[in-house]
Amino acid sequence: MPTGVAIRDVREQLFAAAERVLLRDGPSALTSRAVTTEAGCAKGVLHRHFADFDAFLTELVLDRIARIDAQAAALRDAAGTGTVAGNLAGALTDLFGTVAVAIVGLITSRDELRARLRQVLPSGVPVLAEATAMIAAYLTAERGLGRVAPHADVDTLAPTLIGAGHLLFADRKGTPPHDEAVHRVVATVIAGVAP
Incomplete structure (x- = not known):
């Protein structure tokens, strides 16, 4: 995705991508790169919205x-x-x-x-x-x-x-x-x- 293009509902898109990776490939395949690749965005997008990958996963579970x-x-x-x-x-x-x-x-x-x-x-x-x-x-x-x-x-x-x-x-x-x-x-x- 080009830099500077706004992504709507970033959290939900990342959560949905994480779910798809989990369902398709299992927990061991769930990485920040796998999530952002699945979501079609740059890896930095996840880290702009979450302190780290475990913070992202915590929010995913709580959601x-x-x-x-x-x-x-x-x-x-x-x-x-x-x-x-x-x-x-x-x-x-x-x-x-x-x-x-x-x-x-x-x-x-x-x-x-x-x-x-x-x-x-x-x-x-x-x-x-x-x-x-x-x-x-x-x-x-x-x-x-x-x-x-x-x-x-x-x-x-x-x-x-x-x-x-x-x-x-x-x-x-x-x-x-x-x-x-x-x-x-x-x-x-x-x-x-x-x-």
């Missing part, structure tokens, strides 16, 4: 966590509609069918990124912790509506569902699981607490 917050609100709003298993299966597919699995791989592979995220998010694995909170809040809402048994251990069910969902989608090179497979896993996990 994607904010998207989970929006998903969480939509899932809570779905309480009382459809089926509990259907809503949960849809939420897991929406969550893990995107770049979330690759982001988790990125977080676990970069020590400096984890250290920076710990300053902002003190507990749990980022993305997975927020996703677990999303599922727990939904199950709590459904329990309040009587669609999940009063004795349901939401604090155990939520991470179980997230772990199972993560495993279903973890093979980023393979074929994503079919909706029926996700629904079957969800229905099995909640069988004792939701009709």
